[in-house]
Amino acid sequence: MAARTDQLAPLDLIGFDTDFLLGLYRRMVQAREFEEQLYYLFLSRPMPGTMHQATGQEAVAVGVTSALRPDDYVTSTHRGHAHCVAKGVELNPMMAEMFAKRTGSCKGMGGSMHLCDFSRGMLGAFGIVGAGIPIAAGAALSALVRGSGQVAVSFFGDGATNEGVFHEALNMASLWKLPVIFVCENNQYALSMTVSESSAVPDIAKRGAAYAIPGVQVDGNNVIEVLKAAQAAVERARAGAGPTLLECITYRIRGHARFEASHYRDPAEVEQWKQLDPITRLGDALLADGRVQPDALEQVRNEVKADLEAAIAFAESSPDVEPDEYLQYIFDEEPAHA
Amino acid sequence: MREMSMMAAIREAIVQEMQADPRVILLGEDVGKFGGAFHVTHGLLEEFGARRVWDTPISEAGFMGLGLGAALTGLRPIVELQYADFIFCAMDQVVNEAAKIRLMSGGQASVPLVIRAPQGATGRGAQHSQSVEAYFMHTPGMKVVLPSNPYDAKGLLTAAMRDNNPVLFLEHKMLYGSASPGGGKAVSDPTIGRFGMDVPEASYMIPLGKGAVVRNGKHATVVATGVMVHRALAAAEQLAAEGIEIEVIDPRTLAPLDADLILSSVQKTHRAVVVTEDARRAGVGAELMAVIAGEGFDDLDAPVIRVCADDAPIPFAPAAQDRVIPNLNDILAAVRRVTSDE
Ligand SMILES: Cc1ncc(C[n+]2csc(CCOP(=O)(O)OP(=O)(O)O)c2C)c(N)n1
Numbered sequence: 001m002a003a004r005t006d007q008l009a010p011l012d013l014i015g016f017d018t019d020f021l022l023g024l025y026r027r028m029v030q031a032r033e034f035e036e037q038l039y040y041l042f043l044s045r046p047m048p049g050t051m052h053q054a055t056g057q058e059a060v061a062v063g064v065t066s067a068l069r070p071d072d073y074v075t076s077t078h079r080g081h082a083h084c085v086a087k088g089v090e091l092n093p094m095m096a097e098m099f100a101k102r103t104g105s106c107k108g109m110g111g112s113m114h115l116c117d118f119s120r121g122m123l124g125a126f127g128i129v130g131a132g133i134p135i136a137a138g139a140a141l142s143a144l145v146r147g148s149g150q151v152a153v154s155f156f157g158d159g160a161t162n163e164g165v166f167h168e169a170l171n172m173a174s175l176w177k178l179p180v181i182f183v184c185e186n187n188q189y190a191l192s193m194t195v196s197e198s199s200a201v202p203d204i205a206k207r208g209a210a211y212a213i214p215g216v217q218v219d220g221n222n223v224i225e226v227l228k229a230a231q232a233a234v235e236r237a238r239a240g241a242g243p244t245l246l247e248c249i250t251y252r253i254r255g256h257a258r259f260e261a262s263h264y265r266d267p268a269e270v271e272q273w274k275q276l277d278p279i280t281r282l283g284d285a286l287l288a289d290g291r292v293q294p295d296a297l298e299q300v301r302n303e304v305k306a307d308l309e310a311a312i313a314f315a316e317s318s319p320d321v322e323p324d325e326y327l328q329y330i331f332d333e334e335p336a337h338a
Numbered sequence: 339m340r341e342m343s344m345m346a347a348i349r350e351a352i353v354q355e356m357q358a359d360p361r362v363i364l365l366g367e368d369v370g371k372f373g374g375a376f377h378v379t380h381g382l383l384e385e386f387g388a389r390r391v392w393d394t395p396i397s398e399a400g401f402m403g404l405g406l407g408a409a410l411t412g413l414r415p416i417v418e419l420q421y422a423d424f425i426f427c428a429m430d431q432v433v434n435e436a437a438k439i440r441l442m443s444g445g446q447a448s449v450p451l452v453i454r455a456p457q458g459a460t461g462r463g464a465q466h467s468q469s470v471e472a473y474f475m476h477t478p479g480m481k482v483v484l485p486s487n488p489y490d491a492k493g494l495l496t497a498a499m500r501d502n503n504p505v506l507f508l509e510h511k512m513l514y515g516s517a518s519p520g521g522g523k524a525v526s527d528p529t530i531g532r533f534g535m536d537v538p539e540a541s542y543m544i545p546l547g548k549g550a551v552v553r554n555g556k557h558a559t560v561v562a563t564g565v566m567v568h569r570a571l572a573a574a575e576q577l578a579a580e581g582i583e584i585e586v587i588d589p590r591t592l593a594p595l596d597a598d599l600i601l602s603s604v605q606k607t608h609r610a611v612v613v614t615e616d617a618r619r620a621g622v623g624a625e626l627m628a629v630i631a632g633e634g635f636d637d638l639d640a641p642v643i644r645v646c647a648d649d650a651p652i653p654f655a656p657a658a659q660d661r662v663i664p665n666l667n668d669i670l671a672a673v674r675r676v677t678s679d680e
């Protein structure tokens with residue numbers, strides 16, 4: 001899919017206060033900078049494992065989670081750093097996990113593809129494509145049974161919608177009106193495969209119709225549009241009206257994974273999408289509205305850079321995992337009750 | 339000497355069989371345009387066209403079933419999984435359908451289906467590191483192949499492609515000797531040796547169910563699979579300096595298993611260590627021990643020792659992963675122990 005620069009609406013900031021908008025901006029910059037720092041770390045030194053960058057897709061993570069309560073749930077994917085940052089997972093333990101340190105969010109046991117923080121409702125990134133979709137529906141079922149009023153969000157890629165679990169989860173979620181929001185990050189590619197090469201119905205939002213779920217398609221690089229659509233979906237879910245399938249059209253600016261060169265796509269296409277950068281678009285809208293001066297945005301970016309330098313220093317100075325530490329994490333032997 | 343990486347040897351086997359037999363087709367994620375997650379199938383779409391090389395959606399259960407359906411009706415599909423870990427998404431089609439349909443149909447069905455899957459621990463966390471062979475060794479109706487070197491890989495894959503039964507062909511990522519996904523460097527490990535790299539150009543078969551003695555010895559038999567064959571050979575070098583000569587056996591296929599080869603070696607050495615990368619409990623090591631202890635009991639001078647992965651999901655931190663996966667020292671210690679009362 002080509003970038004549709006001409007069709008894109010400018011960001012409509014009316015009704016949102018400036019501090020809130022600057023908060024969105026900060027979160028997106030944090031997500032971006034977290035991965036950009038990692039990109040250079042992977043280039044410049046031996047780092048454990050691999051990573052998948054969501055550069056250019058930050059508005060989806062931040063827009064959706066900004067419609068959530070802190071105790072709402074999220075499931076994520078192999079491309080999950082931005083979801084974690086957006087859900088409020090702290091940068092220090094996230095970075096330490098990338099370094100496989102004991103102070104990492106998962107004690108060095110999970111790594112990039114399994115980042116999670118249950119205290120923030122972040123139930124995990126899953127390295128198995130599609131795996132998080134029914135798990136989010138299950139968290140929603142749990143919220144329903146417990147009457148907690150929580151909702152669950154599943155983030156997943158366009159490619160994941162061709163896994164059976166996507167269809168099975170959507171059906172049950174609709175049947176039982178589960179408070180879940182299915183958020184498809186349509187970044188146009190599943191590794192080398194375009195959406196139209198792999199999906200008979202390339203408009204993923206339309207797939208909701210098969211399960212009587214409203215399908216909504218938004219400009220995923222417009223954080224305000226994402227946020228508004230997510231707010232409507234969350235309201236619907238909390239009201240007991242059931243799930244929404246929210247398709248966010250976006251683009252993966254970097255390669256599929258660390259060092260993947262994306263020879264299968266036209267560099268001009270990437271350049272075109274860079275013009276639609278979600279962070280720049282929010283920043284420009286804030287400036288155009290006269291809400292802030294350029295130095296305010298620069299200050300946010302500098303603060304985030306400093307936060308990340310601190311996170312890297314924290315990770316570097318953290319203790320390594322001892323070889324047999326994993327033994328404590330295999331089973332939970334506490335009985336539910338005596 | 340025609341030196342070749344295992345990745346290149348596997349590719350050559352596929353190309354030659356596709357040239358020789360128009361019924362052979364490929365199905366899998368990114369196998370065409372991209373050339374495969376580990377670049378094994380690069381250039382095949384260009385050479386054989388889109389009727390024979392199918393870039394599938396991310397639908398493992400679906401395309402495994404398609405592969406089976408095509409196998410039942412005149413084609414000889416090779417289904418590639420990007421990582422062996424993803425075979426669990428397709429488990430039903432493999433275990434309940436592919437492996438059982440011949441018997442259920444009273445012998446009407448033949449299932450010429452090869453499932454290729456890269457596996458093994460390479461620092462990518464619990465969902466991209468597993469060794470899955472035991473699940474399928476345990477599945478009646480399946481054949482399971484786990485080559486340790488390029489020469490064997492080519493011959494075994496050729497045999498697998500000509501076999502009329504479902505064959506799971508497991509490729510250890512550390513043995514590819516080539517780029518990893520995204521063009522990263524080959525995974526390097528000093529215990530991985532360079533044997534079996536002389537690969538004949540003409541197509542050849544190594545029969546499924548025939549193991550190999552990769553090093554002769556007399557003090558103990560070490561049965562090892564995949565990467566562990568290399569670690570066993572590295573151990574053999576060190577042990578030889580101590581005066582312990584081990585015989586290293588690579589079964590090459592786990593199902594069917596060349597029990598005769600293993601037992602005849604134990605008859606000579608009277609001691610055995612089995613080394614596998616899959617988890618210990620109810621794993622391949624347990625089966626190898628059962629064969630040796632059950633059928634070779636009278637030959638044994640010491641209890642069989644198994645060296646396997648610990649019973650844990652593979653942790654991300656390299657130090658912890660390395661503790662879970664058997665290493666050179668684990669093998670050395672086991673051999674010293676099994677030979678210690680000599
Ligand atoms: C079950 C399963 N199959 C295949 C893979 C390998 N894989 C990892 S990411 C990916 C592409 C996913 O595409 P999409 O869902 O669009 O997410 P994106 O990478 O674009 O964020 C593939 C094929 C996997 N991790 N899990």
Ligand SMILES: [Mg+2]
Pocket residue numbers: 157158159185186187188189190191
């Ligand atoms: Mg995608």
